[in-house]
Amino acid sequence: MTSGSDHARHRYGILVDGERAGLTAYRDRGEQRVFHHTEVGDAFAGQGLAALLVERALTDVRDSGKRMVPVCSYVAKFVEKHGEFADITDPVTPDVLRWLEAELD
Numbered sequence: 001m002t003s004g005s006d007h008a009r010h011r012y013g014i015l016v017d018g019e020r021a022g023l024t025a026y027r028d029r030g031e032q033r034v035f036h037h038t039e040v041g042d043a044f045a046g047q048g049l050a051a052l053l054v055e056r057a058l059t060d061v062r063d064s065g066k067r068m069v070p071v072c073s074y075v076a077k078f079v080e081k082h083g084e085f086a087d088i089t090d091p092v093t094p095d096v097l098r099w100l101e102a103e104l105d
Contacts, residue, residue, distance in 0.1 A: 012057040014040075014049055022049050024057050024075065026068075027103045032090055033061050034100055038074040054078045058085045069096055 006013055011025040022040035026033045035057070040050045054075055061068045062085070069090045070076035076092075079085050090096075 012053060012060070014053040014056075016044060016049070022053055024050075024053055024072065026057075027100060028066075029069075029096070029099055029103075031066050032069050032096075033066050034069040034071055034096060035075040036071045036100055036104070038072050050074060051078060055082070058088070062088050071097065071100060 010027055011023045013023045014021050020041075021044040022038070024035055024038040026035045028034070035054075038050055038054060040053075055078070058068060058075075058079075067088050067090050068075075068085070069092055070079050071092050079089050
């Protein structure tokens with residue numbers, strides 16, 4: 001199992017035996033990395049891959065000196081359960097949501 005970033009495609013992915021098992025997608029807004037979607041394929045569900053993927057993504061955000069905004073409900077729940085990322089978490093605001101909508105159009 002491997003995971004890594006694909007910044008050109010604005011996502012972090014996780015592979016199992018060379019097959020993409022899941023991803024968490026983001027857009028950068030200045031010093032903020034705004035996470036908006038996380039998914040794991042049905043064939044890989046229930047293995048804790050989403051949690052592992054998000055933990056590695058947030059560790060990368062911290063290591064890069066950025067902050068993160070958890071628009072994605074999975075990332076938001078993960079941060080609630082893992083307080084060690086609270087120090088790099090910014091709130092989801094109407095301004096961020098408007099910006100994200102424009103980015104994704």
